[in-house]
Amino acid sequence: MSEKDQQQEPPPLPDGAYAEVIGDPIEQSKSPLIHRHWLDELGLAADYRRARVGKDGLEAYLAEKRGDPAWLGCNVTMPVKLEAIRIADEATDRAVTTGAANMLVPRDHKIIAGNSDxxxxxxxxxxxxxxxxxxxxxxxxxxxxxxxxxxxxxxxxxxxxxxxxxxxxxxxxxxxxxxxxxxxxxxxxxxxxxxxxxxxxxxxxxxxxxxxxxxxxxxxxxxxxxxxxxxxxxxxxxxxxxxxxxxxxxxxMLVEQAASSFELFFGQPPRREDDAALFEKLRA
CATH class of the missing domain: 3.40.50.720 (NAD(P)-binding Rossmann-like Domain)
Structure with missing residues (x-):
């Protein structure tokens, strides 16, 4: 492996690493299936979950996650997309222009709101x-x-x-x-x-x-x-x-926005070569 390859190698994930999708309702979300498919493709020791979080519970949720080193971030769905950008420490240009966030990512002890939609x-x-x-x-x-x-x-x-x-x-x-x-x-x-x-x-x-x-x-x-x-x-x-x-x-829509989120959460882009199989599972 060359020095260049070593520099480009993504940093190791923390023990028990996970990301998730939050919202209310959340049981219908297909995001875990998408991210777990890509995690398996890459052989990464991490998980992607779902958690029911409404507007009233978002601040408490983020307060808890700030102290969890295994938490890599979350996608945000209804009804907390607008609330998420207000509570985040910082926001990307697209999130600011949109006035809404569909993901929250921890960076340098801050939570950054982004928008891959x-x-x-x-x-x-x-x-x-x-x-x-x-x-x-x-x-x-x-x-x-x-x-x-x-x-x-x-x-x-x-x-x-x-x-x-x-x-x-x-x-x-x-x-x-x-x-x-x-x-x-x-x-x-x-x-x-x-x-x-x-x-x-x-x-x-x-x-x-x-x-x-x-x-x-x-x-x-x-x-x-x-x-x-x-x-x-x-x-x-x-x-x-x-x-x-x-x-x-x-x-x-779900797959395209998930691809951007995946790279931010797990440090490397998903493999898209086998997306046909993924779409088949999602539409089954």
């Missing part, structure tokens, strides 16, 4: 563009952390033709102004008419109804990107599939 959304939107899917008028459901990640990613790609659908329209108006969107927000149940839909809400998740699954006014070349991953095929995606529209499910 933005990069994942950028990859997915870029793939849709490369496939020739139209993007002049898009409909975004939600105003939370996931929706903000979409808006940051869209801004980076120069996409401003977005209609935000929200329960709190005034909150959506503030986001529309902040990101310079071309269209005024509308209530969540307004039927979308345009090129694509991005669902960044829990609507359609197990235990939640699909409030707005009418895709009849999308163009024939249109598409639907649903961030919900449990179930994999939501009612919204079934409606899109029935019309022959392009489909991106929550598994694609």
């Amino acid at each position: 933005v990069g994942a959304v950028m990859l997915i939107l870029a793939s849709l563009h490369e496939a020739g899917r139209p993007m002049a008028r898009l409909h975004l459901y939600g105003t939370g952390g996931a929706a903000r990640a979409v808006l940051v990613a869209a801004a980076s790609l120069g996409l401003t033709g977005i209609v935000i659908h929200a329960r709190d329209v005034q909150k959506a108006v503030q986001l529309a102004v902040q990101f310079g969107l071309a269209y005024e927000p509308v209530p969540l149940d307004v039927r979308p008419a345009g090129d694509g839909i991005i669902n960044a809400t829990p609507l359609g998740m197990v235990g939640h109804d699909c409030l707005n699954c009418d895709v009849s006014k999308l163009v024939p070349e249109g598409w639907v990107f649903d961030m919900v991953s449990a179930p994999v095929e939501t009612e919204l995606l079934r409606a899109a599939k029935k019309r022959g529209l392009g489909i991106i499910d929550g598994i694609d």
Whole structure:
């Protein structure tokens, strides 16, 4: 092994090393399956778990983890993405711009808030563009952390033709102004008419109804990107599939954001060569 190779070798993991995903509810999360698959691929002696943590319990959770040398960080899901960035000691530029964190990582006795959702959304939107899917008028459901990640990613790609659908329209108006969107927000149940839909809400998740699954006014070349991953095929995606529209499910998003998180937690990137087997397990 050369001196260069020795310098690039990742530092050893602490005994009992683990990362986890937090949120409430959390039982449906597929993140442990993803990270454990990559840990096995690399032969790393570490684990990835899930823990139920709500807004009221986040500060106590982090206070406990600060004193745990085996804790390598956590992914953050609903409903604590916005709260996480407030409690963290520092935040990355993307987390600050998004106003939400989907991961917390200990570094130099501090907890740093990051956001890998933005990069994942950028990859997915870029793939849709490369496939020739139209993007002049898009409909975004939600105003939370996931929706903000979409808006940051869209801004980076120069996409401003977005209609935000929200329960709190005034909150959506503030986001529309902040990101310079071309269209005024509308209530969540307004039927979308345009090129694509991005669902960044829990609507359609197990235990939640699909409030707005009418895709009849999308163009024939249109598409639907649903961030919900449990179930994999939501009612919204079934409606899109029935019309022959392009489909991106929550598994694609989950895996892409997990890849960035994995490297920060465990010190090296995951092996992506066997992702086909991973996707098969996730969609089973």
